[in-house]
Amino acid sequence: MKRNALKTAFPYTLPVLMGYLFLGIAFGVLLHSKGFNAAWAFMMSLLIYAGSMQFVAINLLVSPFQLAAAFFITLMVNARHLFYGLSMLDRFKALGKLKPYMMFSLTDETFSLLSSVKAPDHVNPKWFMFFIALLNQGYWIAGSLIGNIAGSLISFNSTGIDFAMTALFIVIFVEQWEQAKNHVPAMLGIVITALCLILFGADRFILFAMAGILVSLSLLRGKLHAKESE
Amino acid sequence: MVLSTTEAALTILVIAAATLLTRVLPFLVFPAHKKTPDFVAYLGKVLPFAIIGMLIVYCFKSVSPSAWPYGIPELLASLFVIAVHKWKHNLLLSIGGGTILYMIMVQYLF
Numbered sequence: 001m002k003r004n005a006l007k008t009a010f011p012y013t014l015p016v017l018m019g020y021l022f023l024g025i026a027f028g029v030l031l032h033s034k035g036f037n038a039a040w041a042f043m044m045s046l047l048i049y050a051g052s053m054q055f056v057a058i059n060l061l062v063s064p065f066q067l068a069a070a071f072f073i074t075l076m077v078n079a080r081h082l083f084y085g086l087s088m089l090d091r092f093k094a095l096g097k098l099k100p101y102m103m104f105s106l107t108d109e110t111f112s113l114l115s116s117v118k119a120p121d122h123v124n125p126k127w128f129m130f131f132i133a134l135l136n137q138g139y140w141i142a143g144s145l146i147g148n149i150a151g152s153l154i155s156f157n158s159t160g161i162d163f164a165m166t167a168l169f170i171v172i173f174v175e176q177w178e179q180a181k182n183h184v185p186a187m188l189g190i191v192i193t194a195l196c197l198i199l200f201g202a203d204r205f206i207l208f209a210m211a212g213i214l215v216s217l218s219l220l221r222g223k224l225h226a227k228e229s230e
Numbered sequence: 231m232v233l234s235t236t237e238a239a240l241t242i243l244v245i246a247a248a249t250l251l252t253r254v255l256p257f258l259v260f261p262a263h264k265k266t267p268d269f270v271a272y273l274g275k276v277l278p279f280a281i282i283g284m285l286i287v288y289c290f291k292s293v294s295p296s297a298w299p300y301g302i303p304e305l306l307a308s309l310f311v312i313a314v315h316k317w318k319h320n321l322l323l324s325i326g327g328g329t330i331l332y333m334i335m336v337q338y339l340f
Binding site for chain 1: 232233237238239240241242243244245246247248249250251252253254255256257260262266269270271272273274275276277278279280281282283284285286287288289290291292303304307308311312315316321322324325326328329332333335336337
């Protein structure tokens with residue numbers, strides 16, 4: 001049962017494999033350049049396991065010691081994860097002993113993958129979702145180790161490698177767009193966030209964008225709900 | 231290193247704890263044994279689409295449209311990813327190709 005779920009889950013995770021290897025390598029290379037070896041890369045990718053936050057964490061590790069600041073910056077950068085949890089409340093309900101790990105490992109990429117795929121009929125959906133999450137973290141850890149070790153062996157110009165994350169989100173967006181009956185939520189996400197970025201600047205826009213998205217989706221509930229059930 | 235080993239380790243643990251908090255909080259507020267309110271269930275359906283849109287914009291937050299290179303590499307690489315993905319639906323080609331194209335542009339052309 002587990003074997004079957006793992007086999008079935010693997011092909012679905014290929015886009016994340018690509019993205020996480022690229023991104024993890026980028027993270028590992030950068031971390032190494034700041035004087036942290038593979039053990040640090042491994043522990044960070046195992047315990048924190050949040051792509052963009054780990055890039056921010058590198059900055060924190062080369063700044064003066066301030067635990068409170070690290071805590072609040074993390075809350076800000078990762079506040080979007082609150083949305084993921086809200087979206088997964090029902091799907092995670094019956095996960096039993098797998099639920100703690102599923103909550104811990106709900107990254108941007110795992111969330112978008114889980115929200116866009118369904119387990120085929122012959123597969124246990126619990127283990128299918130679990131293996132998607134587990135494989136993804138495996139790729140991330142592997143990527144960050146490869147990058148850190150490669151950084152100590154060879155020097156190469158990795159400028160721009162972080163575009164892998166952008167490309168991954170664009171691909172997911174295209175796939176969701178092709179599946180969705182209604183494009184209003186997707187458009188709202190882009191337009192509201194872009195407006196907030198212009199209005200509030202790169203350091204502060206994300207919380208405003210989240211609030212704007214929540215409010216507008218709430219106001220449109222009647223309309224979107226009706227369309228969904230048509 | 232600015233931080234001692236202990237300080238760096240503590241910083242990482244605090245970041246890990248705060249990250250976990252943002253992931254677990256919704257499940258603590260809306261526990262599994264209670265029925266999820268209709269409104270929250272509705273949000274769960276429409277939010278994923280909006281969030282991916284938000285994340286794409288988030289990736290472009292450091293792009294400055296008013297200074298050279300005006301976000302041109304980001305725009306071109308993004309159009310490449312969209313076009314190639316719509317055409318082939320091949321993830322390696324879309325993500326790998328787009329990233330390499332972007333790296334070439336920012337390293338050699340811009």
